[in-house]
Amino acid sequence: MSHLEVRPFAADDIPAAAELLAQRHRRHRQAQPLLSPRYEQPSATEEVVRAAAEAEHACGAVAFRGGAMVGYLLGSPKTSPTWGDNMWVEAAGQAATEPEAMRELYAVAADRWVAEGRKAHYVLTPADDADLVRAWFRVGFGQQHAHGLRPLPQPGELIEPKVAIRRAERADIPVLAQLEVTLPEHQIRTPVFSAAPPPAIEESLAEWAEDFDNPDFTTFVAEHEGEVIGSAVGCALEKSSSHSTLARPENAGFLGFAAVLPHARGLGAGRALGEAVLSWAAEAGHTCVVTDWRVTNLLSSRAWPALGFQESFLRLHRLVGY
Ligand SMILES: CC(C)(COP(=O)(O)OP(=O)(O)OC[C@H]1O[C@@H](n2cnc3c(N)ncnc32)[C@H](O)[C@@H]1OP(=O)(O)O)[C@@H](O)C(=O)NCCC(=O)NCCS
Known part of the structure; x- marks a missing residue:
């Protein structure tokens, strides 16, 4: 050779x-x-x-x-x-x-x-x-992150949600802001150790108040025992700069955000919210659905593959230190 x-x-x-x-x-x-x-x-x-x-x-x-x-x-x-x-x-x-x-x-x-x-x-x-x-x-290098891709749900594939799911309303803004902070709060801890600091709750409240009616984003909330305990956002994949060129399937919907309050995790709310976004993507005319997760996030790295997302791209990372 x-x-x-x-x-x-x-x-x-x-x-x-x-x-x-x-x-x-x-x-x-x-x-x-x-x-x-x-x-x-x-x-x-x-x-x-x-x-x-x-x-x-x-x-x-x-x-x-x-x-x-x-x-x-x-x-x-x-x-x-x-x-x-x-x-x-x-x-x-x-x-x-x-x-x-x-x-x-x-x-x-x-x-x-x-x-x-x-x-x-x-x-x-x-x-x-x-x-x-x-x-x-x-x-x-080691794996830091995964991009996941799945087809639209087949008829009869999605089961009855274990918690109530509905579209978010303006009155939900305080809990939506709290949920938005919950994700980076989870990810700055072990074993993710993300360097992205959580925003101040006031900042998140102001953004939700300003953006709530933006038609590009569809927000769902999950309710359990009368209180909102989780949220998820669906949008077109083009809204995400992290998914570009070969990593941007045509006409894909995007599960862009999901979080459940710590005390309510593991009850099925994450699955119900994720599936609400899958159904929304089908109704909105998307042809497949994308999401992504830190593989060191022990919760999302189990939840999204369980919902049928298969890894399409891996983000590998190396820090040259000593
Ligand atoms: C990720 C998150 C939204 C999932 O919500 P959840 O309500 O805890 O998840 P669910 O109870 O619906 O479980 C979803 C699936 O994950 C899997 N899962 C959940 N907990 C698990 C555990 N401890 N071990 C193994 N699998 C688990 C289950 O297989 C379940 O699938 P199933 O319905 O087939 O049993 C939630 O844990 C969360 O808010 N985490 C912190 C913020 C975050 O990581 N957001 C996502 C960023 S990408």
Whole structure:
């Protein structure tokens, strides 16, 4: 076998990288047919590889064997302080015909990332490509997050909810604000240790008061023994910047938020709320439903797969420390 050559990514590499990405997506759709067929075409992947290559401070690497490109890697930083001094490889930021080459690509790319002080690395990778995931694990990454995808519910699939579900009303705003704070309060604790601080309750109240009538978002509440104990929000997936390009199935509905007050968890409210969003997505004309969760969140990482969401992309993370 000829020698693997790895060098920094250059603009001329975009067309061949787009071809590799379209191949990756074709393999991915064999496992996840609900993903968009659009990115099976190199003309569509060229657009998103170009955007990844031209993002501010983007850089990466490209690998060749016998003159043919066998892999590429492109990252760029996000500005939010939640992610630290970081580099992100988004859904269009990597593909390889030889998974092992990804370790070499990372070695070249990360040399510069770390030299520039960007030590928190995030990679969105297809969930079904076990060899690629293993290659990432063997350069020090672990799974932080999952994107989940499922078809619309089949007739008769959803059972009678164990708690009462209804659309939210303005009078629910105080408890909706409380529930919104509940999620980050849960996730700053062990074993998630999220760096995103919970908003002040006043801030959440003001946002709910201002946004309550926004027709882009549909909010449900769950009631148990006469009190609201949980909420969930459905919207079009386009509202979420975390699900873009190859990770944005066409015309998908999005379970964008759900929380149940701590004393009422495990009663079936989470399932009932999630299923209300699934039914809403079908009625609103969406063709599938997406959500995402921290895999270190012991509650959501059990609840959403139990509702039929299958992992489509994994977000892997490595923090270069000591
Ligand atoms: C995630 C959350 C909304 C789920 O709501 P819930 O009312 O606790 O969940 P449910 O009682 O409806 O359980 C849903 C499913 O999760 C699974 N589950 C719940 N608790 C579980 C446990 N301790 N062990 C294993 N599985 C469990 C069950 O399989 C259940 O499915 P089933 O109906 O087939 O039995 C809720 O726990 C919560 O608010 N967590 C904190 C905030 C959060 O994580 N929000 C989601 C962010 S993505």
